[in-house]
Amino acid sequence: MNNFTYERLHSNLQYLKLDTIEEILDNYLELAARDSKTTMEVLDHLFEQEKKHKDATAIERRMKSAVFPVKKTLEEFDFDFQPSIEKSVIEDLATLRFIHNAENVVLLGPPGVGKSHLAIALGIEAVKAGHSAYFINASSLIERLKKASREGVFEKKMRDFTKYKLLIIDEMGYLPFDEEGAHYLFQLISKRYEKSSIIFTSNKSYGEWGEIFQDHVIAAAVLDRILHHSTTINIKGESYRLKERKKQGIKTVIPYT
Ligand SMILES: Nc1ncnc2c1ncn2[C@@H]1O[C@H](COP(=O)(O)OP(=O)(O)OP(=O)(O)O)[C@@H](O)[C@H]1O
Ligand SMILES: [Mg+2]
DSSP states (O other): OOHHHHHHHHHHHHHTTOHHHHHHHHHHHHHHHHTTOOHHHHHHHHHHHHHHHHHHHHHHHHHHHHTOSSOOOSTTOOTTTOTTSOHHHHHHHTTTHHHHTTOEEEEEOSTTSSHHHHHHHHHHHHHHTTOOEEEEEHHHHHHHHHHHHHTTOHHHHHHHHHHSSEEEEEEETSSOOOHHHHHHHHHHHHHHTTTSEEEEEESSOGGGHHHHHTOHHHHHHHHHHHHHTEEEEEOOSOOHHHHHHHHTTOOOOOTTO
């Protein structure tokens, strides 16, 4: 290969943003010549490496923008500790069919039983499979929508929260919503209805959602939309945090038991 060809090849690879190929090309061509690789094998290897690197970068970017508070995976989840959860149901959710079908997932149960863990783990599966996701606490979500409304950018904020393929709304019910907040959340849920999935976690049973919204009519309308296409996982069991404290021999009074 003469100098001109070499320079032009590298410059074209840069122009086409084939950075991985550009980086590995020289070394790989030497190895390929030594091992008498065919042209087809060389091209296949180079493009495969480029694709792998681009995929990994895209996953990293989506992971960052999902703002998961911590990293939790399905492999780390101890199903034996929480027998009220059917492992097959979680495995089915992990196929992400629910995202393709724009269905919702609701994880209900008392503190520490793994609701947020499973929500994050499913979110990470979604991101790895190429979907955009966003994790937010219910109260923060409402605060963000209220702030947007005050600043005259409510519609834009709504579009932001609607664009993610998967939205995870954590901790529905720890703090009740006021009328304005309940109204905004209803609008967001309506916007995403039958278009894209939401995973909710809540310590309150559906019967108590009227208290969260402080309005039984809105709560009923919200639940009607969420539950139309959804999977509910009702977790009944002991807190994993409590188990870990017990293991460490620490006795604490749990205020909510
Ligand atoms: N079955 C489990 N196997 C492994 N780790 C678990 C399990 N259940 C919970 N954990 C861990 O215990 C901690 C508490 O779980 P998590 O935050 O998911 O609880 P939660 O149900 O969301 O509780 P809260 O309602 O208080 O938010 C986390 O560190 C989580 O990773
Ligand atoms: Mg939680």
